[in-house]
Each structure stands twice: as C-alpha cells, then as structure tokens.
Amino acid sequence: MSSDIILKVEDVGKQYRLGLVGTGTLSHDVNRWWSKLRGKEDPYLKVGEANDRAGKGNSPYVWALQDISFNVKRGEVLGIIGKNGAGKSTLLKILSRVTSPTLGQIKTKGRIASLLEVGTGFHPEMTGRENIYLNGAILGMTKAEINGKIDEIIDFSGCLRYVDTPVKRYSSGMKVRLAFAVAAHLEPDILIVDEVLAVGDAEFQKKAIGKMQDISNSDGRTVLFVSHNMTAVKNLCQRGVLLENGRITLEDDITNVIDKYLSIDGSTALKEVFTDETRRIGSHKLMKAIEIVTADRDVYTNEDLLFKLTFDHTDTQELTLGYVIKDDKGTSVHAANMQQYNLKYRLDKGHTIDVLLKRIPLAPGKYTISLYLGNGSYDVDIIEDAIFFQVFWSKELKAVPPQKKWGSTFINTEWNYRNEEA
Numbered sequence: 420m421s422s423d424i425i426l427k428v429e430d431v432g433k434q435y436r437l438g439l440v441g442t443g444t445l446s447h448d449v450n451r452w453w454s455k456l457r458g459k460e461d462p463y464l465k466v467g468e469a470n471d472r473a474g475k476g477n478s479p480y481v482w483a484l485q486d487i488s489f490n491v492k493r494g495e496v497l498g499i500i501g502k503n504g505a506g507k508s509t510l511l512k513i514l515s516r517v518t519s520p521t522l523g524q525i526k527t528k529g530r531i532a533s534l535l536e537v538g539t540g541f542h543p544e545m546t547g548r549e550n551i552y553l554n555g556a557i558l559g560m561t562k563a564e565i566n567g568k569i570d571e572i573i574d575f576s577g578c579l580r581y582v583d584t585p586v587k588r589y590s591s592g593m594k595v596r597l598a599f600a601v602a603a604h605l606e607p608d609i610l611i612v613d614e615v616l617a618v619g620d621a622e623f624q625k626k627a628i629g630k631m632q633d634i635s636n637s638d639g640r641t642v643l644f645v646s647h648n649m650t651a652v653k654n655l656c657q658r659g660v661l662l663e664n665g666r667i668t669l670e671d672d673i674t675n676v677i678d679k680y681l682s683i684d685g686s687t688a689l690k691e692v693f694t695d696e697t698r699r700i701g702s703h704k705l706m707k708a709i710e711i712v713t714a715d716r717d718v719y720t721n722e723d724l725l726f727k728l729t730f731d732h733t734d735t736q737e738l739t740l741g742y743v744i745k746d747d748k749g750t751s752v753h754a755a756n757m758q759q760y761n762l763k764y765r766l767d768k769g770h771t772i773d774v775l776l777k778r779i780p781l782a783p784g785k786y787t788i789s790l791y792l793g794n795g796s797y798d799v800d801i802i803e804d805a806i807f808f809q810v811f812w813s814k815e816l817k818a819v820p821p822q823k824k825w826g827s828t829f830i831n832t833e834w835n836y837r838n839e840e841a
Contacts, residue, residue, distance in 0.1 A: 425641050426491040426514070426609060431523035433484040433509055433665075483509045484665045487523070491609075494639040496631065498656035498673050500646070500680050503693075503804075505662040507645045511535060511613050514643065529608025532558050534598055543587035547578055547597050550586055554601045568604050575630070576600035577623070596623055603630050610634060613645045614803075628655055647803040649677050649749030681747045681785050681807075691806045703799040705738075705766060705792055707731035709806045712773075719813040720783060720829050724776040726806075728790065730766045737763035738799065740772055741791040745804070746827040747784055753828075758795065781810045782829045 484506045491497050501507050512518045514525060515533035540557060541550045551572055555565040573582050576596040578589075586594060602610060610631070628651055634640045646652050652659070652673065659676030661669040669679050690710040707729045711718070718724050728740065741756030757763065764772070787807050792800040 427526040431487040498659040501662035532602040532607035533611035547582040
C-alpha cells in the first residue's frame, strides 16, 4: 500500500442467510466444516443472489456486498451514496470492524473512529462525561489525552448542562452531538460517519460538517461520509462511490456520482415499499409504502400531484404526517404537515393517507419526498428520500426548452404588453 493511501478495500464481499442466524441447518454447518478441513473453499460462497430488496429471490443466501474495491487517500473526504438497502451501512460496519467480510480484505493505516448509529458505544447508566472517557479508551486514547480535549469536546457538543447526567435521559439529538464531538476531537486517522447527523438540528449539522471539513483540510485526516442529503455530500466530499444492490456502479468525482444516483429509476419509481433495510430514524416502524397515484402516471408543473401512504403497524397514539420535497441537490423546496390543518389520526394496519398537492409549483427536474410521522412533540418514524419522482412541463408550457433550468420552483406568470402612448 503506497504511502498516500490510508484505506485499501480489496474484493470485499458479505453474504447473509436470510431469516436465520448462521447457516441455519446442521447439514450446511457440516459441509462448511468438511470443506475447511480439506482446505477447500466454502461451498456456499458459490451460491446466493444480488442484494435486490425489491424482488423476490429464489436462494436463501444473499450477497449484501460483492466485489467491492476502492482506495482512499490520506486527507480525502469520500462520499458513499446509494438507495436504501444498497449496502452502505454494511460496508461501513466492515470498515469499522463491527463485522468481518465473507470475502476480501481491508488494509488501513492508523486509528479508525466511527459513528454508525445513534448512541453507539454509550452506556445508558453512565453520565455524558463518563462516556467521553469510555469512548476515548475504546478509540485507544490515554486518560491524559482525553483530559486535554474534554473541555473542547463538551463545548462543541453543546451538552454542558447535562454532561453529568446519565445518557439514558438524553434525547437522540443530544446523544449524536456528544458522540460526534468525541469521535471528531480524539483525532482518529479515519472518521466514518453514517447518516446519524440527520438526527441533529440544522445548527449542529452545520457545525459537524464544518468540523469534518477542518479535519480533512487542516489536520489531513480522512473522512468517509454516508448521507441522503446530497447538498451536504456535495459540499463536503471531493470523490464519491455509488452502491447499487451491493455493488459499486460508479467511482468518480462527487458531482458525477450524485448525477448518476439521482438518475436511478427517475420518474419510474412510482411506488416504494419500506423494508427492514430502509433508512429510518425514530423509535417506530409504522409506514409501509408510498405510491404516486397521479392519474396519468406523470407529474406536471402547475398540475396536481397525489401520493398515497399505507401503514403496516398499529399505533395507539394520534399522529400527524409531514413531508418535505427536495430537489436534485438535496435542497428542501417545499414542506407541509397535518398540524398546519389541525389534523391527527390513529393509524392501524391497512390504513392509508392520501396527500393531494394542488397545482404544484415545481419546475421540471428530479425530486424526492421525505416522510415524517410524529405525535406533535417528536417524530416517531422518519424516512428520508422515501421516493423519487420527476416533474415535466405541463401541456400549456411545452414550448419552453426542457434543458433550461432556472430554479426548482415555478410561478405561473401573466404577461401583459401594451403601448402607453397609444
């Protein structure tokens, strides 16, 4: 491995058996043991299907990752993007040594710190301060090193008032603030961040992205960043990797990777079923599927858009639904929620909510809908970028060149020309 490469991933694959722990049967265990005893390859590595969560497979084995190879240079910020269930989190768990690959190998130089899930590595009964020392020790820091950084960590996290309170009483946002502050300030050579910043508020996300930029630009350390927020990815990363069904389909400049990602499915993604692999934030899994049911199956500027949300679980509390529409750069262009209309529903399995957007003021382009289900005080189920859709010029506006892009919104304008001197 050359001196400027800090992380090398070589032909990594990860195989799982669906629905079971381990191989699932005694005969499979015996076959694997017999092959290993004779110095042969695991016979079940030759079977299994690609990681396509939307289709029904014929094999009990699935390759969550296959043939993953890439290098990361020291000081580089690499964005890893892909649809829900593409294998991003599995890859980061392998890089963080939370789990081991079925095939291939990982070569690294230096200390790795990772933020994979909210509260990972925190002991709920210990205070925030005690967890800083615990996480620092896990990362290989001495007590003296942590002592030199602890005031800076607490200040950055914004949790000074609660730092001596057990973290079981922290909100999810406070846990993320503290966890990120620890990981970023204890000087890892490689920092791995998986979407957890989406839990934090806008002010903290801005601070965290600024800190990751400083880590890379000033300190020469490496960051691997996974997010569905394309604006954050584009602002932070120079290069990107796109995962589809467990394989790398593009490794290139981050702008090209984002463009390729946003072109996947395009306007054909009219229904999305949320599986266990779906990227969720919240304590419940209530939403089952979203479907765009606009009559002519296309979405047009200045015309109505109807989408339907179905539910798979029962929740006894009354909940409100909110949504955010983002453009192809990840910028929010419109948002609404049922609280604005004083609406709440008690949701049961099989229930649906129809959402009609009247005369949508969106310019042609690619967009996503993110969903937020809450009880008025906090969100219980969140699905970022739940579905992609594409807007076209409406029939009376067909004459406008489709390649023109002046913004994400469209205002129907009247033009009245007259001669004042006549």
